[in-house]
Amino acid sequence: MKPPPFExxxxxxVEGVLAALARDSGETKILAGGQSLVPMMNLRIVAPKxxxxxxxxxxxxRIGIDGDxxxxxxxxxxxxxLKSPAVRQHTPLVIAAYRHVAHRPIRNRGTIGGNLAxxxxxxxxxxxxxxxxxxxxxxxxxxxxxxxxxxxFLGTFETAARADELLTAIRVPLVSENRRWGxxxxxxxxxxxxxxxxxxxxxxxxxRCAHPRLAYAGVADHAMRIPAVEAALDGASPHEAAxxxxxxxxxxxxxxxxxxxxxxxxRRDLVRSLTxxxxxxxxxx
Numbered sequence: 001m002k003p004p005p006f007e008x009x010x011x012x013x014v015e016g017v018l019a020a021l022a023r024d025s026g027e028t029k030i031l032a033g034g035q036s037l038v039p040m041m042n043l044r045i046v047a048p049k050x051x052x053x054x055x056x057x058x059x060x061x062r063i064g065i066d067g068d069x070x071x072x073x074x075x076x077x078x079x080x081x082l083k084s085p086a087v088r089q090h091t092p093l094v095i096a097a098y099r100h101v102a103h104r105p106i107r108n109r110g111t112i113g114g115n116l117a118x119x120x121x122x123x124x125x126x127x128x129x130x131x132x133x134x135x136x137x138x139x140x141x142x143x144x145x146x147x148x149x150x151x152x153f154l155g156t157f158e159t160a161a162r163a164d165e166l167l168t169a170i171r172v173p174l175v176s177e178n179r180r181w182g183x184x185x186x187x188x189x190x191x192x193x194x195x196x197x198x199x200x201x202x203x204x205x206x207x208r209c210a211h212p213r214l215a216y217a218g219v220a221d222h223a224m225r226i227p228a229v230e231a232a233l234d235g236a237s238p239h240e241a242a243x244x245x246x247x248x249x250x251x252x253x254x255x256x257x258x259x260x261x262x263x264x265x266x267r268r269d270l271v272r273s274l275t276x277x278x279x280x281x282x283x284x285x
Contacts, residue, residue, distance in 0.1 A: 153224075154222060176203065185217075186274060195261060198214065209235065247276040
């Protein structure tokens with residue numbers, strides 16, 4: 001199938017993009033990599049009246065440090081993020097997750113901002129951004145606002161971004177060398193969406209876990225953290241017995257969906273095993 005007719009715009013700068021979004025914004029979609037949008041249009045799952053192509057807008061693919069934050073432009077291609085020495089140094093958890101994201105042709109065109117704005121509940125990157133305490137930078141003609149990842153992902157393909165807003169960057173706070181991280185995923189094939197994915201981070205302070213973050217994909221209608229499980233890990237010794245107890249608590253806390261790929265019991269078991277593995281890997285780092 002092919003999409004119904006639509007208007008195609010290719011602004012030269014951010015101001016042009018925002019002007020297009022402000023014009024009957026509910027009928028407009030942003031075209032970045034198009035790896036999710038175009039197939040959905042072809043299947044007529046979505047039928048925007050207008051596409052705004054941002055691929056030639058300068059500055060949206062910048063990767064670098066801004067004060068106490070590490071910034072990844074929303075238009076940065078998956079491949080460029082994966083190959084970036086700066087990303088590897090400052091946000092190695094992103095690199096670990098990217099090894100599971102799609103396949104090379106998709107990574108060559110797809111963008112990190114498009115992935116996050118798409119908000120697929122089985123996608124790895126939203127969970128990673130939750131574990132990193134990232135914030136999303138949104139621009140509209142009214143100005144800029146920054147939304148913490150914890151408040152950004154609302155449901156399946158649903159985010160806190162308004163129809164007239166453009167996601168321009170992702171900001172991740174720089175952390176100390178005491179920060180540990182782990183990422184684990186189970187999918188049917190390499191590059192497929194996750195049945196369950198777990199992103200874990202914590203500091204090591206006086207030999208104990210501190211400021212833990214445990215984020216999950218594939219267990220709800222959007223990526224999620226489990227505060228009660230994080231509280232159970234906070235202050236615990238980074239040993240296998242503690243991680244097993246935390247993992248069991250995580251499995252009890254989720255109510256995962258059932259589909260043709262996996263039932264709820266299997267996903268719950270994955271939550272337990274992958275949480276333990278992610279925490280163990282983090283401790284070893």
